[in-house]
Amino acid sequence: MKNHFWAALSLLACAGCTTVRLSEKIDSVSGIYPSLAYYNNEGECGTGAVVPWANRLWIVTYGPHLPMGSSDKLYEITPDLKQIVRSESIGGTPANRMIHRESGQLFIGPHAIDSTGRVRTIPYKTMPGRHTGNARHLTDPAHKIYYGTMEEGIYEVDVHTLAVKELYHDANFQKKTDGTKGYGPIGAMLPGVHGKGLYSGQGVLLFTNNGEGSQEALTQFDIEAGVLAEWNGKDWKVVRRNQFVEVTGPGGICGNSHPETDPIWATGWDYKSVILGVRDPKLGWSFYRLPKASHSYDGAHGWNTEWPRIRNVGTEAEPDYLMTMHGMFWKFPSHFTARSSAGIRPRSAYLKVIGDFARWNDRLVFGCDDTAQKEFLNKRKAKGSLPGPGQSNSNVWFTSLDKPDELGPTTATGSVWMDESVKAGEYSEPFLFAGWPYRSVWLKNDGAVQATFTFEVDLSGNGQWSVLKQITLAPGAAEHIAFDSSDTGEWIRVQSDSPTKATACFTYSGEENRKRKAASLFTGLAKVSDTQEHLGGLLYSLGNNRRTLGLLSYRYVGGKPTAVGYYEMNDTLQLVRKEDEKTRKFIEEKCVVPSKVVSIEASSVLITDDKGRRWRLPLGEQQFASLTDKAQLRICREVATERDLFSCMGTFYELPAENADGFAKIRPISTHDYQIHDYASYRGMILLTGVKPEKGKRNPHIIVSQDGQAAVWAGVIDDLWQLGKPRGQGGPWWNQQVQAGVYSDPYLISCYDRKKLTLSHLSSEEVTFTVEVDPTGDGNWMAYATYAVKPGEHFTHQFPDSFQARWIRFKTDKSALVTTWLDYD
Numbered sequence: 071m072k073n074h075f076w077a078a079l080s081l082l083a084c085a086g087c088t089t090v091r092l093s094e095k096i097d098s099v100s101g102i103y104p105s106l107a108y109y110n111n112e113g114e115c116g117t118g119a120v121v122p123w124a125n126r127l128w129i130v131t132y133g134p135h136l137p138m139g140s141s142d143k144l145y146e147i148t149p150d151l152k153q154i155v156r157s158e159s160i161g162g163t164p165a166n167r168m169i170h171r172e173s174g175q176l177f178i179g180p181h182a183i184d185s186t187g188r189v190r191t192i193p194y195k196t197m198p199g200r201h202t203g204n205a206r207h208l209t210d211p212a213h214k215i216y217y218g219t220m221e222e223g224i225y226e227v228d229v230h231t232l233a234v235k236e237l238y239h240d241a242n243f244q245k246k247t248d249g250t251k252g253y254g255p256i257g258a259m260l261p262g263v264h265g266k267g268l269y270s271g272q273g274v275l276l277f278t279n280n281g282e283g284s285q286e287a288l289t290q291f292d293i294e295a296g297v298l299a300e301w302n303g304k305d306w307k308v309v310r311r312n313q314f315v316e317v318t319g320p321g322g323i324c325g326n327s328h329p330e331t332d333p334i335w336a337t338g339w340d341y342k343s344v345i346l347g348v349r350d351p352k353l354g355w356s357f358y359r360l361p362k363a364s365h366s367y368d369g370a371h372g373w374n375t376e377w378p379r380i381r382n383v384g385t386e387a388e389p390d391y392l393m394t395m396h397g398m399f400w401k402f403p404s405h406f407t408a409r410s411s412a413g414i415r416p417r418s419a420y421l422k423v424i425g426d427f428a429r430w431n432d433r434l435v436f437g438c439d440d441t442a443q444k445e446f447l448n449k450r451k452a453k454g455s456l457p458g459p460g461q462s463n464s465n466v467w468f469t470s471l472d473k474p475d476e477l478g479p480t481t482a483t484g485s486v487w488m489d490e491s492v493k494a495g496e497y498s499e500p501f502l503f504a505g506w507p508y509r510s511v512w513l514k515n516d517g518a519v520q521a522t523f524t525f526e527v528d529l530s531g532n533g534q535w536s537v538l539k540q541i542t543l544a545p546g547a548a549e550h551i552a553f554d555s556s557d558t559g560e561w562i563r564v565q566s567d568s569p570t571k572a573t574a575c576f577t578y579s580g581e582e583n584r585k586r587k588a589a590s591l592f593t594g595l596a597k598v599s600d601t602q603e604h605l606g607g608l609l610y611s612l613g614n615n616r617r618t619l620g621l622l623s624y625r626y627v628g629g630k631p632t633a634v635g636y637y638e639m640n641d642t643l644q645l646v647r648k649e650d651e652k653t654r655k656f657i658e659e660k661c662v663v664p665s666k667v668v669s670i671e672a673s674s675v676l677i678t679d680d681k682g683r684r685w686r687l688p689l690g691e692q693q694f695a696s697l698t699d700k701a702q703l704r705i706c707r708e709v710a711t712e713r714d715l716f717s718c719m720g721t722f723y724e725l726p727a728e729n730a731d732g733f734a735k736i737r738p739i740s741t742h743d744y745q746i747h748d749y750a751s752y753r754g755m756i757l758l759t760g761v762k763p764e765k766g767k768r769n770p771h772i773i774v775s776q777d778g779q780a781a782v783w784a785g786v787i788d789d790l791w792q793l794g795k796p797r798g799q800g801g802p803w804w805n806q807q808v809q810a811g812v813y814s815d816p817y818l819i820s821c822y823d824r825k826k827l828t829l830s831h832l833s834s835e836e837v838t839f840t841v842e843v844d845p846t847g848d849g850n851w852m853a854y855a856t857y858a859v860k861p862g863e864h865f866t867h868q869f870p871d872s873f874q875a876r877w878i879r880f881k882t883d884k885s886a887l888v889t890t891w892l893d894y895d
Contacts, residue, residue, distance in 0.1 A: 095642035099755060099771060100591075100786040101468040104641045106153050107753035108464060109617055110161070111141040113444030114711060115462035116376055117425040117437025118165035121323065123176040124187045125149065127430050129437060129466065130179040132163040134444065137219070137242045138194045144181055147466075149431065156181075158189040163220065165377050165425065166268070168204035169324045172212045173229040177204050182232060192232050199223040199240035203268025203317075205275055206325035208303055218268035218277055222257035224301075256283040259306060262297040264372035267317035267336070271329040272351045274300040278314035278336060281372025288371055288447060291731050292341035292848075295370040309355055312345055313370075314338035315378045320389070320404055322382050333407045337378055337395050341368065341848070343484030343501070344395050348408055356408035358561065359501045361484030361578055363419040364397025365735035365847070366713035366726040373446060374712045374730055376425050376439055383429040383471070392417075392434075392474060394424050397724075398482065399474035412531030412560045415505040416580070419478030421724060421739065421787045422467060423710045433468050440464040441611055441751045442711040448727040450680050452706035452716070454664025460613025465754025467786060478739065478791045479582055480506060481821050481874060485575040486564065489516060489850050494569045500561035503527060506578035509553040510872040512845040514852050515543035517570025524567070527559025538562065548573075548852035550843075552872035573852075575845040577874035582795055582823040586895075588742055589792035594766015595744040595758065595783055596626075598693045598720065603627045605634070605781045606702075606747035607759040608661045612638070612653065619752040621645065621759070622657045623780035626745075631702065633658075637780040641753065645775035645782070663748070665701040668718055670694075673804030673891075674817060675718055679733045685877075686817040687736075688798025688894060690720030691743055702747060709751040709787055717746065721798060722790050734847040735876070737821050738796035751787070758783040796822050801890040802880065805832075810885045816844065816877035822894035825869040829859050833886035836860050840882070843875035851879070 097103060109115060112133030121128050127147035133140040140161030146154040164179030176183045179201060180192045199219030207214040207226070217225040223240030227233070241257035256263055264281035281287060282295035296313030299306055317336045319326040326332035336347040344360040367375040380402055384390025393400035399420060403413030423439040445458040486498035503509070515521050522542045526535040538557060541549060564574050596604035607623040619639040624631040636654035637645045669676040674686040689695075697703050698718070706725065709715045716725040722739045726732055745760045761781035766772030774781045802814035819825060831837045841854045854875075859865045880890045 095644060096773070099643070099784045100789055102465055102754045102786055103151055103468070104465070104643055104753040104755070106147065106151065106465055107641065108143065108145060109461055109615070112136065112462055113446070114439065114442040115142070115464050116439035116711065117464055117466065118163070118377070119167035119178050120426040120428050120435055120437040120466065121167050121169070121176055121178055122428055122430040123169065123183060124185050126187060127435060128176060128178055128183065130164050131464065132165060133161065134163065135200070136161065136163050137199045137221070137240065138162070144179060144189065146187070156189055158191045160191060160194060162194060163200035166201045166204045166217065167323050167426070168215060170215055170229050171324055175229060177215060182229070190232060192227070192234060197225050197227070197234045198243060202265045205268045205270040206329065208270055208273065208275060211325070216268060216270065216275060218265060220265035220279070221255045221263070222259045222265065260297050260299050261308065261311060262295060266315040266377060269317040269319065269334060271319055271326045271332060271334050272349060273330070274302050276300050276317045276334060276336065278317050278338070279372070280313040280315050280338065280375055282370050286370070289729055290370055291368045291729060293370045296338065296372065298336055298338065298347065310347070310357070312338045312340050313372060313375070314345070315375060316380055318380050335380060335406065337380065337393070339367070339396060342486070342488050348406060350408050353408050357499055358411065359484060359486055359499050360395070360414070361482035361502065361576060362396040363480065363482045364724060364737065366724055366730055367396045368726065368730040368735070371729065374727060376423060379426055381427060383427070383434060392427070394427070397421070398480065399477070409533060410531060411528070414502060416480035416482065417474045418476060419480060421478070421710060421790070423712070429471070432471065434471060434473060436467040436469065438464050438467055438754060439711040440754050442708070443613070445708055446712055447729050448708055448712050448714065450706065450714070450728055450732070452667045453714070454662070454667065455660065456664070456707065457660050458708070459611040459751070461611065461615065461617070463611065463617070463753060467754060477788050479821070480580040481578065483575065483577045483846060483874065483876070485573065485846065487572050487574045488846070488848065489573050490571065492566050492570055492572045494567060495565055497563045497565045498574065500528060500563050501576055503559045503562040506580055507555070508579045508872045510577050510874065511551050512548065512573065512575040512577065512843070512852055512875070513541060513543065513551060514548035514573040514850070515545060515570055516572060517568070518545055519568050519570065520544050521566045521568040521570045521572070523564055523572070525562060525564050528561040529559050531560040535563070550854060550873070552870060573850055577845060579874050584791070584795040586794050586797065588744070588794050591769065591771050591785065591789060592742070592744065592783070592793060594761055594763070594769045594772040595746065596760045596762045598691055598697070598743050598745045600745065600762070601628050604745070604760065604762045605779070606631065607780065608657050609748045609750035609757055609759060610657045610661050611750060611752045617641070619750070619757065620653055620657050621780055621782065622654060625779070629697070629700070634779045637775055639752070639782070643773055643784060645773060645780050647775060647777060647780070663701045663704050667705050668698065670698060670719070673806070674800035674802060676815070677733055680728055681732070683733065684815045685733045686800070686802050686815045687718060688721070688818065688892070689800040690741060690798055694719045697745065704746070704748045707749060709749060709756050715749065715787070717749070719798065721796060722793065731847065736818065738818070739790050740793035740795065741797045742793040754786070755784050756787045756790070797894050799891070799893045801892050803888050803890045805887060805889055807887050808882055808885065810883055811881055814880045814890065816879050817892065818876070819843070819878045819892065820874065820876045824895045825873065826893045827867040827869065828891045828893070829857055829865040829889070830863065831859060831886045831888040833884060834861055835884060837886050837888065838883040839880055839890070842879050844877040845875045847876040
């Protein structure tokens with residue numbers, strides 16, 4: 071890719087300023103090769119599996135609920151990155167993959183591929199269902215494997231003949247007899263729906279699912295859902311009722327080399343935190359908890375989380391396990407057991423939706439779920455009447471081996487208790503304690519009696535615990551406890567000496583190494599303060615197998631747009647002018663930026679979400695306000711499946727779907743000073759409009775049409791971390807008359823670096839401000855501090871580096887004209 075870019079730059083140096091990137095065919099941008107994108111005719115086109123095999127990279131894609139096949143394909147990628155669509159493709163909703171070493175075959179989706187690349191396919195008529203996992207056979211592993219489906223179908227397959235024996239019937243093909251009103255097929259064998267993982271070892275077959283089949287699950291994120299279960303060849307046993315996904319071991323997709331003794335790992339979550347399980351042949355299951363970087367994966371139906379994985383991205387001789395879970399890349403130790411649990415570390419946060427990944431030719435390849443036509447339950451008024459993409463498409467993302475260390479900050483939050491009953495002397499599950507320089511816990515006693523909470527640490531991950539500290543809280547009291555660098559340990563746990571109701575929420579953050587200034591890859595985007603000519607436009611990924619992106623180009627001069635013409639982008643990223651009035655009119659009418667979906671006030675941005683809840687976000691540069699009021703800047707759009715990218719006052723935010731609690735769990739990604747008019751996903755990329763071609767003439771991310779009248783910036787969504795660290799200013803009150811004892815709206819404080827609070831009022835008497843925080847966004851408010859502010863005083867408080875919470879709010883003891891102002895830098 072470097073050679074390509076240097077060649078491009080040399081061409082640009084010889085060209086005139088107005089011919090930057092004109093007519094040049096582009097093979098890749100930010101690790102995305104547009105020619106490798108895949109489409110289907112379904113509501114979603116996700117990447118189910120990515121496996122290097124037989125000197126090729128093999129990929130299967132999936133549609134959303136297609137147990138008998140679909141328009142999805144099996145793809146073969148050659149070492150020189152040519153895509154071959156295999157004629158044996160039968161589609162479906164597959165995400166299974168397994169290398170069976172004895173027979174020298176890769177099983178991927180309904181296909182078996184030998185070492186020469188010969189493909190055999192098992193028809194869905196023979197083995198129906200949404201294939202979600204493979205596992206080695208419990209009694210005849212040399213000759214048979216298991217297939218598991220998302221609806222509890224379990225099959226035994228002869229690896230030589232591909233003969234299929236049904237062990238358990240797929241629930242897609244069972245009639246409901248209990249009168250339940252679920253949203254989809256619910257198997258009778260196990261609780262939960264939306265199967266994910268299958269693995270075997272230690273004499274059992276493991277199966278996971280991550281959803282619940284009730285109507286309630288479509289709107290709530292915090293109900294009981296999912297399962298981790300095991301089968302001994304005769305009977306099923308429910309191990310744990312939580313939303314589980316991956317189940318694997320050190321042997322990965324080949325199966326464990328020593329199945330009787332090798333550990334088995336399982337990942338999952340609930341509304342409190344990520345859950346990690348490990349099975350030992352003697353000890354059984356042990357469970358741990360980790361914090362979440364992102365909440366966009368939540369949702370009790372399970373749809374928002376597609377196949378997180380643990381895979382070896384090192385070599386067989388030097389394994390290096392990478393774990394994806396809730397928007398974080400994790401370093402996962404190959405030796406992880408209950409007796410040796412040290413070494414899990416956060417690497418960096420990411421925004422892509424990743425279905426599978428592998429190491430291939432000394433690069434990492436991430437198979438993603440980028441652009442879903444249906445958008446499912448992810449609808450909200452902030453998007454206006456914007457339609458979903460015309461056709462589902464996704465791509466693989468090639469990165470360096472180091473990329474998982476280079477993306478977003480590792481800020482993360484998780485709880486062991488959340489407003490729940492706690493027995494005296496009963497320990498919480500261990501929570502990860504190592505890996506961040508700044509750590510704290512929000513502890514609250516909601517019980518009726520005083521309680522002393524004891525924190526203990528496992529210093530080395532060997533199960534030996536020692537007391538770290540004790541905190542005594544009165545009924546209803548809360549405390550923010552910061553840990554310093556001398557408070558070491560791999561894991562931490564807590565217990566209460568009295569039966570009570572309690573919350574213990576851990577908040578962690580790393581060093582913020584990003585600067586205010588955007589990286590050079592964004593050079594050429596128009597500044598928000600720039601009133602001179604630049605090119606903007608509206609974007610839409612087209613349907614009907616056109617496989618192109620439509621751009622309705624506008625020229626902006628002095629803040630006023632003038633329509634220029636309609637253009638399309640193809641897989642070589644050339645922008646070509648088209649005379650297509652029907653498509654032009656569709657984009658003009660349907661993709662218009664909605665107006666008045668946010669209210670920009672003197673103190674902050676007011677959001678009223680689809681549930682009627684009020685939230686406030688920081689302000690940015692003032693020029694953004696007028697452009698937003700004129701509906702010239704896109705506010706909200708889905709650019710990765712089932713979560714939105716929210717853009718307001720110069721800050722990009724990750725916004726979970728409403729069924730994952732929406733604005734309550736929003737997190738800022740980056741802050742910039744660019745006039746970004748629109749953004750959309752296409753062939754695995756994110757495209758931005760609002761370009762000054764002259765300034766971007768040496769930037770390979772700036773693409774300009776042949777006539778110089780249309781332009782976009784092209785990259786991947788995870789490039790947005792490099793726009794600049796999140797920052798802003800504002801507060802819920804600015805010279806506002808408030809009533810004593812009445813709380814302000816919640817104001818976002820999460821994921822910012824340096825945070826300073828200034829309090830003032832115009833009363834002739836001293837006014838006491840009470841500051842409360844909601845650490846998680848779940849509405850569990852805790853007292854942080856009270857400050858008595860004298861008349862005429864501007865009281866300031868610099869929050870410590872260890873401070874993290876989702877929202878902050880205020881109240882006063884007197885009615886007065888007050889200001890609560892926060893500066894984030």
